[in-house]
Amino acid sequence: MxxxxxxxxxxxxxxxxxxxxxxxxxxxxxxxxxxxxxxxxxxxxxxxxxxxxxxxxxxxxxxxxxxxxxxxxxxxxxxxxxxxxxxxxxxxxxxxxxxxxxTPGTVTSGAMLRENENNYLASAFLSKEGMALAYCDISTGELYVTEKDYGANLFEDLINQLVRIDAREVLINQQLEDAQGEGTIDDLTGAFVHTMPDPYYSKKAATDAIRAQFGDVSLTALGLEGRELAILTIGVLLSYLFETQKQNLEQLTNCRYYEIGNHMTLDKATIRNLELTETLYDKTTRGSLLWVLDKTSTAMGGRKMRQWLREPLNDAAEINQRLTAVETLVEDPLLLNNLVEALKHIYDFERLAGRIASGNANGKDMIALRNSTGYLPDLRSDLANTGAPLLQQLAAQIADLSPVHDRIQDMIVEEPPYTVKEGGLIRNGCSAELDDLKDSIKDAKQWIAGLENSEKERTGIQHLKVGYNKVFGYYIEISRSNLDMAPEEYVRKQTLVGGERFITPELKEKESLVLNAETKINKLEYDLFTELRKEIGTHIREIQETSAAIAALDVLCAYATVSGRLGYTKPVVDDSLKLEIRSGRHPVIEQTTEQGMFVANDTYMDEEKQSMLIITGPNMAGKSTYMRQTALIVLMAQAGCFVPCESARIGVCDRIFTRIGASDNLAQGQSTFFVEMSELAYILRNAGPRSLVILDEIGRGTSTYDGLSIAWSTVEYLCNEKNRIRTLFATHYHEMTALEESLRGVVNLNVDVSESGGNIVFLHKIVPGSASRSYGVHVARLAGVPEQLLSNAENKLTQLENEGRGSRVEQAFARKEEDVQQISFFAEGPNPVLEQLRKLDLMEVTPSKAIAILEDLKEMLDD
CATH class of the missing domain: 3.40.1170.10 (DNA repair protein MutS, domain I)
Known part of the structure; x- marks a missing residue:
């Protein structure tokens, strides 16, 4: 062994x-x-x-x-x-x-899978020709592939795709492994990564794997014709699955090719900062956007909800199709209620299809499939009668699975056992041979069933019982106190602590008859069940298409349920660059505050006059809430859901970027400020005219003058004449509010505060203009900082404000265009300003020295 x-x-x-x-x-x-x-x-x-x-x-x-x-x-x-x-x-x-x-990406057991989450295995490829990605969930049969053969940020595009699908395991080629920098794929995505040997990436190996899975289906039909990188990538994925699953994967019936850019791109930081599917701090669903919206009735719908929130649409027409479907359901509560009640009875037959294909489905799975398919005709009829095009499309996608329903109804008993090899699965009347075998042992079973009572009466032993176990078969058990009453014909079989077990020749004869027949019955039932499973396997593709329609319908019903219950409104979504929200609310926070306590706020942005909103005000007053709610309302609208506000006009955003909060990566030697600057660099490198950028406290991780300089220049970069990018920019650098006067597109907002007698109240209302102070000491008092420290801090604050350090920085940065005078460094003739500048080693100037130089120069210019 x-x-x-x-x-x-x-x-x-x-x-x-x-x-x-x-x-x-x-x-x-x-x-x-x-x-x-x-x-x-x-x-x-x-x-x-x-x-x-x-x-x-x-x-x-x-x-x-x-x-x-x-x-x-x-x-x-x-x-x-x-x-x-x-x-x-x-x-x-x-x-x-x-x-x-x-492996992490090839789990199929229901006990190992999370009901409302996909479990994706991905294959990623990068070369000088481009990049490609294939991914699948073998528990549901989903299989997707894409490629991109141009662009400067292919590695980042690949990472964003892996983050979007939340891949559990990733297969990569050697060149992709070599392309990793300090941020490796496993660090950036959280997936387990394997580098596959080069022979897997040959054209022949890939096409052989595709042919082994899909037979004679052409590459054109699979959407792969002429897409060489996609072919290599999906070939590696299939080869890995063959090696790990040891069988053909009949649940993978089709390959869906998609183009990168059809959906809004969300990077890992944005998904994390907006808390789409889990909270930042305790990593639970409660408190996330998913927690508010996920009122789905099926596991399929739960998975689809996660998918739609992680990949909102970019096409206004598609978005409006979803919104119209939600509107139809909201306006017809009776229809919505009928659909939801039907969905509650539908089992996860998307994953059941995978178990059928892999030969793991049991009798209870079949009954669940039968029960689910019984609700499909009514669903199809209800949807077909609506006026919403998307609901009608879903109705057409729901297949007629009545043959599957009727076949299971005819063959499988109402309460089948969990196992499939121990009988009790098949109804009477399905097989004459099976019925004959059952009839042949009916008399023997009845005799055994009546043996206990007849022997009690014959022997007078009231504590006698007849039982069965797999080791000893049938037996007669007598307690120790009654052993002297045991008849002579009883043959001792087993001694127990409290008694003895016996058999009789007649019982042994009946046992042999029953067990031999039951062995044949169990085998025949298993064969009949296997045939049924194979027969239903021919309907796998129809079951998968139907399950996809049911999942989408479930999400739309959840959207409608939440929208009606919480007073959400249908947004106007178009291809403009405007963003107009009236009385917007944060969808999560309003559910965790007392009713009526959440303060709604307006947002207006466009590409010309108001592309940069600089938001100042105290900590804890609601700046971050305001920015995040704006991003969430945009994301919800493009995912096809109504939004929490009185009205909204959303010009489609292709990407949402967020830089919020402080974090570090000590394991890789990256400080908080380095991480902040890395994320900022990524945003500035990738943001475009249709992006929405959320920046919170840029530059706060370094010295005041360094940080202010970076923040100032970031605003100028995002607000330049050629490419104004819609940005919400929260800051405590009040000096930056001067940009409203000098830079087109910049508008100042602040969070209103009521102050009286030394006490302040945060009103959480966003109003035009800039804040005069940050009230940091007051926030420290609310947090419970010792009073002595607070008193010292207030004294120090007064001292610094009296010294006028703020005005110095204003002199350095906040100059109107008409006040600037330029002097040529190469001008002829004596000039004290130029002489002073020529003496400087500008590479050695420190921030404090720069302030002193500016003051000296100002005096010279004044003279």
Whole structure:
């Protein structure tokens, strides 16, 4: 057995080998040491004719999923080695072999999957010709591919795609591994990454893999004709799946090609900062946008909701199709209620299709599929009668699965067992052979069923009972106190602590008849069930298309439910560059505050007069809330949902960028300020005319003058004449408000504060103009900072304000265009200003020295 183990392990040295021995999966040697430590299992040993005992640990086979899940979530591969023969029918060594390799991206077990989340395996490729990406969820059968053969930021584009789908595992080529800088793919995406050997990326290997999966379907039909990089990438993905799943993947019925740019691009920082699917601090759904909107009724809809929030649409026509569908549902509460009630009864048959294709579906899965398909005709009818084009499209996409419903209804019993090899699955009347076998043992079963009462009456032993177990078969059990009353014909079979178990010749005869027939019945039922599973497998594609329609309908119904309940309104979405929101509200925060306490605010932006909103005001007054709610309203509208405001006009945004809060990456030696500047550089490099940029406190991670200079120049960069980018810019550098007078497109806003008798109240209202101070000491008082410290801080603040440091900086930065006088450095003749400048080593000027120089120069110019 150990030689067999070593031989199999040699082929899977990159995996933890779960080696089936009877009712356990055992691990040996280094695998055992590793797993015992990771899962806190007892490490034992096994003597096997070797000089040393083999380290060993194991888990029960019926509970293996939970252990495998923990290992896979840690990033390990698990090779499952099964007994391929029945030990009872085998002489000598039982044949064993690996039947599946479970990796983070290839999980199929329902116990390991999160119901409302996809589990994507991705294959990413980068070369001098371009980049490509393929990804799939084998539990649902989704398979997507794209490529891009131009652009300066291919690596960033690839990372954004991986972040968008939240890939669990990524296969990459060597060139892509070499292209990684300080930010590696696993750091940037959170996925587990494997570099695949070069032979996988040959054109022949890729096309062979595609042909093995899709047969004679042409590359044109798959959307791959002429897309060489996409072919290589999807070929590697399929080859990896064949190696790990050990079977053809019938649930992968089609490949969907998509173009990058069809959806709004959201990078990791934006998804995190806007808290789309989880909160920043405790990483839970509660408190996220998903928490507010996800009123879906099916697991399929839950996954689709996540997908739509992570990839809002960029096409105004498509967006308005969704909005019209939501409007139809909001305006027809009876229709909405009927749809939601039907959806509540629909099982996750998207993933069920995957289990059917892989041969893992059981009788209860079939009943769930039958019940789900029973609601489809009414759904199709209700949707077809609406006036919304998208709802009518979904109606047409819902297939007629009545043959599937009727076949399952005819064959499977109403309450089938979980297992498929122990009988009790098939209805009477489906098979004459099966019915004859059941009839042949009916009398024997009735005799056994009545044996207990008849023997009690015959022997007078009231505590006698008849039972059965797999080891000893049927038996008659008598307690120890009644053993002297046991008839002579009873044959002792087993001694217990409290009594004895017996058999009789007649009971043994009936047992033999029943068990032999039941073995045949169970095998025949399993064969009939397998045939049914294969028959339903021919409908996999129809089931998948229907499940996609049901998922989209579920999200639209959730949008309508939330919109009606919370008073959301239908936005106007067009191709302009305007952004106009009246009485906008933060969708999450208004649900966590007391009713009526949230203060609504307006937002107006365009590409000419008001592209840069500089927002000043105290900490905790609501600047970040205002900026985030603006971004969330745009994102919700482009995802097809109504929005929390009185009215909104949204000019489509192709990207949303956010730079909010302080963070560092100490593991890679990156300070808070370095991370801030890296994120800012990424935004400035990628933002375009249709982008929406949210910047909070740029430059606060360094000295005042450095930070102000960076913040000032950032505003100028985003507000230049050629390319004004819609930006909300929150800052405590009040000096920057002077830009409103000198730079077209800049508008000052501030958060209103009521101040009386030394006390202040944050009104959370955004008003025109700039704030005069930040009230930082007051916020510190609210946070509970000791009073002595606060008193000292107020004294120091007064001292600094009296010294007029703010006015110095204003003199340095806030000059109107007409006040600027230029002097040529090469002008002839004596000039004290030029003489002073010529003496300077400008590379050595410190901020404090620069202030002194400016003051000296000002005096000279005044003279």
């Amino acid at each position: 150990m030689e067999q183990y070593k031989s199999i392990k040699a082929d899977y040295d990159d995996s933890i080998l779960f080696f089936r021995l009877g009712d356990f999966y055992e691990m040996f040697f280094e695998d055992a040491k590793l797993v015992s430590r990771l899962l806190e299992l007892t490490l034992t040993g096994k003597s096997c004719g070797m000089e040393e005992r083999a380290p060993m640990c194991g888990v029960p086979f019926h509970a293996a999923d939970s252990y495998i899940e923990k290992l896979v979530r840690m990033g390990y591969k698990v090779a499952i080695c099964e007994q391929l023969e029945d030990p009872a029918e085998t002489k000598g060594m039982v044949k064993r072999g690996v039947v599946q390799v479970v």
